[in-house]
Amino acid sequence: MDKIPRLRRGFRFQWEPAQQAHVLLYPEGMVKLNGSAGAILAEVDGEHSCHQIVTILEQRFPEAGPLAEDVSAFLAEAARQHWIEWL
């Protein structure tokens, strides 16, 4: 949980008004992210640790309850896909 994730070089995260969604752009590809994936990746900046991201999101979405499990699972999958890397 102390590890710090950042997007790998060549990946860009941005909001797309036409799709009303956050997307992840990479060489010749694009993933449309659902609301929770978008909210997590928005905090991946190479500075916040996994633990800090959980705290930020729990404060922002108090009705969602504990988020540690969901955030770690998503970031693990994002790392497995080589979208992010650990500092």
Next chain:
Amino acid sequence: MNTPTDHVGPPLWLLAELTYRCPLQCPYCSNPLDFAHHDQELSTEQWLDVLSQGRAMGAAQLGFSGGEPLVRQDLPELIAGARELGYYSNLITSGLGLTEAKVQDFARAGLDHIQVSFQASDPELNNAVAGSRKAFDQKLAMARAVKDAGYPMVLNFVVHRHNIHQMADILALCENLGADYVELATCQYYGWAFANREGLMPSRAQLVTAEATVNRFRNQLAERDHPMKVIFVTPDYYEERPKACMNGWGSLFLTVAPDGTALPCHSARLLPIDFPNVTASPLEDIWYRSPGFNHYRGDSWMPEPCRSCDEKDKDFGGCRCQAYLLTGNADNADPVCSKSAHHDRILAARTAADHATAGLEDLIYRNADNSNVFCRG
């Protein structure tokens, strides 16, 4: 039944074919056979306007392609414009005409990614296919420069019967060069590749061997948790159901040809359809309202066997260009489909591939002289 205007989303992918000019002569080029008669090119201002209109409609991925896009001296300006608009921009290049300085300049201008194409894993075959004696060494140098500048890199190999035996060497070369993605794109038979199909199409035996090699290499990468991704585009001529071409006609992809002709895919120019031009109509009218783009949207245009087929929402009847090239009527089911009355043409091509003897010297190379022959008909 879907009518054409139902559920038309925005063009998320814009392919800007900046020019048909190219220093190479690859005999499977996807440019039109008569490219020599389409030598008009949009100006810098016109391209920037197209990019701006596309972005406003929702396009997020932008490909700079050609021909060889490096031939355009205004490329840095177009890259900077694309970055400012918020595109993810991809430069799709042969590497010829590229220099280390340009690689750095483009990065500063905001280019996100460079795809370098190779023709083979060794200089002799590479240069024979490309029709250029210096191509391979230049490609190697530029692939290294791309990685040194920190870009993600895609290496693209068009695969055909003359290089399909090189899979292991190709993959080793890609790993050695630090590729992030490898595209092993088996020839698709349009444009020059269709004219050369008998001399390019691999046999099924060649294909099976190549696929096994690729899968072994993929497994090794996974075991090492290596991030290089290998994409193997299998040839649809060996399938029994057609590909969902372009994810559906006028669904995601918008190509603008060098002269401003707007197309639902980069091959569609060969169809007997009038396509609109960005110099005459706004991109939004072209995408949502032009007869050309609405021609094959929905499914009301489909004849049998597609019309009553329960898979029509999955593959949209396949590829219109392939239907046209192989049956003479672009409305027909893609003959790749075993339900097509013209599937025998695919079977005949497979048989021909088992017995083909043509060498590289028998192929028609993509150059202006040969194009002029096609222009004359």
